[in-house]
Amino acid sequence: DTAVSQTPKYLVTQMGNDKSIKCEQNLGHDTMYWYKQDSKKFLKIMFSYNNKELIINETVPNRFSPKSPDKAHLNLHINSLELGDSAVYFCASSPTPTSGTYTQYFGPGTRLTVL
Amino acid sequence: QKEVEQNSGPLSVPEGAIASLNCTYSDRVSQSFFWYRQYSGKSPELIMSIYSNGDKEDGRFTAQLNKASQYVSLLIRDSQPSDSATYLCAVNYETSYDKVIFGPGTSLSVIP
Numbered sequence: 001d002t003a004v005s006q007t008p009k010y011l012v013t014q015m016g017n018d019k020s021i022k023c024e025q026n027l028g029h030d031t032m033y034w035y036k037q038d039s040k041k042f043l044k045i046m047f048s049y050n051n052k053e054l055i056i057n058e059t060v061p062n063r064f065s066p067k068s069p070d071k072a073h074l075n076l077h078i079n080s081l082e083l084g085d086s087a088v089y090f091c092a093s094s095p096t097p098t099s100g101t102y103t104q105y106f107g108p109g110t111r112l113t114v115l
Numbered sequence: 116q117k118e119v120e121q122n123s124g125p126l127s128v129p130e131g132a133i134a135s136l137n138c139t140y141s142d143r144v145s146q147s148f149f150w151y152r153q154y155s156g157k158s159p160e161l162i163m164s165i166y167s168n169g170d171k172e173d174g175r176f177t178a179q180l181n182k183a184s185q186y187v188s189l190l191i192r193d194s195q196p197s198d199s200a201t202y203l204c205a206v207n208y209e210t211s212y213d214k215v216i217f218g219p220g221t222s223l224s225v226i227p
Contacts, residue, residue: 041153
């Protein structure tokens with residue numbers, strides 16, 4: 001009964017390539033996120049969607065483009081990959097804020113290595 | 116710039132001792148505070164949330180919140196080797212729609 005799932009788990013690719021990471025949640029949550037965790041373990045928010053609407057867009061290069069086909073899915077496409085993009089990318093979801101809680105449930109992460 | 120700060124550690128405690136993890140935050144309007152645990156190579160998982168001043172206990176874990184001092188802590192009683200992980204403090208800023216800022220994490224090592 002996976003709550004938040006991501007594919008692939010590992011991604012190794014060459015500089016300049018384009019790649020996508022997929023995320024799905026079966027918790028019925030309205031809000032989904034993408035986080036980047038670098039080698040120093042700092043977890044930084046990149047994007048957040050609420051009911052397919054982009055609500056948080058941090059200072060992220062335009063090469064990163066999120067897409068939410070429905071509220072259960074949030075994908076991340078990365079163009080022209082660079083060495084500095086190597087990190088673990090976590091997808092997360094949370095209930096709508098009106099529920100009074102902001103607990104986030106994380107997926108298992110996708111370890112991206114750019115060579 | 117809204118920030119969440121933690122001692123990076125590593126914090127080492129002997130098995131059975133109390134581990135004390137601290138976190139400070141920069142924005143007074145923050146209302147929701149969380150402690151996540153992250154084992155090496157795994158994803159963060161929520162262990163405690165706290166919304167009002169005072170203490171909140173859940174098993175061996177106690178979260179303490181002092182909004183006047185902009186300080187939140189996590190105490191782990193009777194520490195076990197299985198508690199060895201990185202603990203992430205997270206703060207929700209309601210001025211930014213549903214945005215949670217994570218601290219850099221404190222690495223805890225419980226020595227048998």
